[in-house]
Amino acid sequence: MIVARTGNEAMAEAMRQINPDVVAAYPITPATEVVQLFSKFVHDGKVDTEFVPAESEHSAISACVGASSAGARVMTSTASQGLALMHEILFIAAGLRLPIVICLVNRALSSPINIHCDHSDSLASRDSGWIQIFAENTQEAYDSTIMAVKIAEKALLPAMVTTDGFIISHGMERVDMVDDAAVPKFLGTRQAKTSLLDVDNPITLGALDLQDYFFEHKRSEIDAMNNVLPIVAEVQKEFGEKFGRHYPLVDEYKMEDAEVAILAMGSTGGTGKVAVDNLREQGKKVGLVRCRIYRPFPKDAMLKAISKVKVLGITDRADTMSTMGGHLYNECRSILYDSDARPLMKNYIYGLGGRDISIEDIENIYAELYSIQKSGKVDTDIVYYGVRGE
Amino acid sequence: MASLKQLASQKEKFLGGHRACAGCAATIAARMVLTAAEQPVVVGAATGCLEVVSTIYPFSAWNVPYVHNAFENVAATMSGVEAAYRALKKKGMVEKDLRFIAFGGDGGTYDIGLQALSGMIERRHRVLYVCYNNEAYMNTGIQRSSATPRGAHTTTSPAGTEIPGKIQIRKNLTEIIIAHEPAYAAQTTIGYWNDLVTKVRKALDADGPSFINIYAPCRLGWAYVPEKTIKVSKLAVETCVWPLYEYENGKYKITVKPKEKKPITEFLNLQGRFGHLFKWRDDIPIKEYQEEVDMIWERLLKRSAQ
Structure with a gap:
């Protein structure tokens, strides 16, 4: 279906079609419209998502970590200062191997305070262990948001899909949306290996990991990152075959x-x-x-x-x-x-x-x-x- | 009322073999809280003593699902776990009736985690937040927190020659939580096991967010001999330094009223952290602490009488 959408609207539409179990978010300044658009979907009963309107971006991503640890498919959206406030927890999400997806609008980090586009926010988190996908336009932002869920869940690593603030986020473009039913079919349901909700098989997540084990665990996370590109290529190929839009690395x-x-x-x-x-x-x-x-x-x-x-x-x-x-x-x-x-x-x-x-x-x-x-x-x-x- | 025999015959949910100090009240509190729970629980812990001593990889003292995220965000983390539970239950992917408990020390609750806790309660997540309050940052080296009382020596409010320990009074976090109108809020301490167990059960039965502030003496930071933990805990109640009360449906109730309200000096003089106050040039620090305790106790008597 061909529609006219801003980048924010297109990402919110992708989130609606993904229908995540939990979305936790906060509107820091500069706020991203993605969340308010998605909130409307929640209140109009268009998604089954439990929406957690957190009291800060730090808590938003923390709630995402909790929800993802419980086996849920989890998304959030932020920009600029909000991503900076999440910084501490970005590393934890990656270290715990939680496939959370962030729709990120690239906007300059303060100071001086500014709300417009640059890549200082996303690039400041480049070493956090998140997969980072930069969209060129609204169509790619929409497509990549859908693909990111699958990539993250296959790689067992979190992913952020970024659009350029205002240029894509607020610019209206032509978007070819796939059918609502096709997205859940493409993604399937998340098959978490462990869940905090499995009380019969209790797990301890986030244990203190000292000199004798930390390095091996970090190494395995790096290894997971080494495996990402083939997964991206595979998901992009599958997406292209199904929906006709092909993306390269x-x-x-x-x-x-x-x-x-x-x-x-x-x-x-x-x-x-x-x-x-x-x-x-x-x-x-x-x-x-x-x-x-x-x-x-x-x-x-x-x-x-x-x-x-x-x-x-x-x-x-x-x-x-x-x-x-x-x-x-x-x-x-x-x-x-x-x-x-x-x-x-x-x-x-x-x-x-x-x-x-x-x-x-x-x-x-x-x-x-x-x-x-x-x-x-x-x-x-x-x-x-x-x-x-x- | 719970029976000790029945409580003791349960399968342990918080196991021994962890690395807490002898006489550690935080771990006693964790074990008691989990023992009290009648439903299956999922636990989260803030960074702090309890987390550090109970989960040194590859060991874990937790025989229930457990997650640790960071220092300031256990309330937010458990908000997410509880939200996931609601989402997955709705979809039939979880069948059991579960409860959620967040543990944080006073540093992770009164200070750095206060915002996340406020948010968790305001959003009405059905999580029991347990603060094990040992009145300072014990895990990181006994630094002052906003729960540290007037006059106490900590490494960042030392007993100096000019300033005798912490200058400011404690934050009254329980009242701040009550101002959020949670489904249940209470103060208790490990020296009164039945009070603690009863309150945990009430909190877990309450249909909404709940909060229990557990006074948890720290033999290291408070500087007393390990075998005195229960005695110190009881003296805190007998001196009204730590009143045991609860709040539900708009009503306050004092759950343990000391027969005779003892002067706080009987509580203070057991602990090295207050030792300097007895040698100080005047009685102002002790007097001010006593006045604070009296004011809060009198107010509580009035509120609970209403």
Whole structure:
């Protein structure tokens, strides 16, 4: 069914179709509309979900941990400060191997306080053990939310699906929704290996784990993360076969013969694709790579994509505060170390706090990449694009 | 009224072999609470002494389903467990009639967990929250909490040469909880097993959120010999430092009225944490603590008479 939906509406619709057992959430500033839209579904009897309107994001994710430990299918939604407040419990959810799914709207972390898009919130939790999926548009946000439940439950790891604040969350787009009945059929019911509610087989969850066992348990969690990409590929394949929309681990756009390329994540991937089309019309061989799955990092697929070109502009919508540029830049430089083909690279930190990035901006970046190709060298490796005085 | 024989003949739900100190009241409280429960229970614990001593991997003292999440969120965690229970019961995926109990120390309840507890009660989750109150952060090194009484020595409110222990009075958490209008709220202590067991059963029968504040002497932090735990617990009641009462349906009831209200010094002088007060240059700290105890007791007498 083709409908017009904002990113928030599309994610809320996906949640309605998933019909989770428990949703616990809190509207921190900036609040995500996903929860209030979902609350309406609860009060209109469109879902069977037990909704826990928590008194903070910390309690919301804590309740999710409790509910998921009890064997329930559990979801929540948050953004920015809310995810930061959840930070402590994100690690616990992953360590306890609970397949909770968060619909996350990427919005800048304070300070200064701001409610608009950047990736500082989601990327600050990149090391928490959560699978992270960055959607380019509303359709992908909707599809990925459904897929994330299956991926998380197969991997026994929590997952967050992110949309870019306002750009996707509030932007109305065309969405092809699958039938209500098809979603539960695609997902099945959660088959938890253990449950706190199984009083005949009592388990102790969250035990104190000291020097003699902690490392083995952490190692097994890392191993679970090692197994995620094949699971993602399998679920994406199944989703594609059933619903006709196919998703890659790393999205390559017109990369077959590209000379220069941009690497982007989130909605900028979509903006960049328009710039690629424009420049292709002018005969320029440009391409775009979009990081869709950020955690775990799709090393092989990414390496295959980015090592093809001579010059790569890596765009990051957050800074690592390491003085070494953005997240994608650092990770891509790292994976290229062992590669024979290594493009010249330049890092463009852009769009912090919702500063707009236009098609024209991206065309300018491509022009710069061409001049790097021509000169054969990168003068400044990290630039802050669109900042006054730069 | 429960019979000790009947209670003692049950299968243990909180087992021995854990690593609590000799004379630890927190573990006595946990065992008593679980013994009192007549329905199958699911337990959550906040980070703290009870959690640390009872679940050092690969061992567990809990013979019932148990979850530990973090320090400040046991009320939220158990809210989630209870919500999952309702969701899965509705779908026929759980058949049994279960009860939910959250355990937190005073640090995890009065201080860092207060917001989560307030939320749990306001949302009316049918969970019994048990605070084992030993009046300081015993697990982390005896730091002061908002449950620490006036004058007590802790490592962050030390008995100094200029300041004799904690300056401020205790937070009256039970009254804060009562202001939420829970289905049941009470104070008890381990020295009165029948009072404790009766209150736990009432709380688990109450159709809504319930709260029991269990006074749980800590021989380490309070600095007394381990065999005195029960005596200290009883003296807290006899001096009205820890009144035993309950609140349900808008009514207060004192459940154990001391025959003769003893001066708090009889309670204080058993414990090293108050030792410095008896050598202090004036009687102000002890007097202020006595005044606080008297005020709260008088108010309770009035409220329970209504």
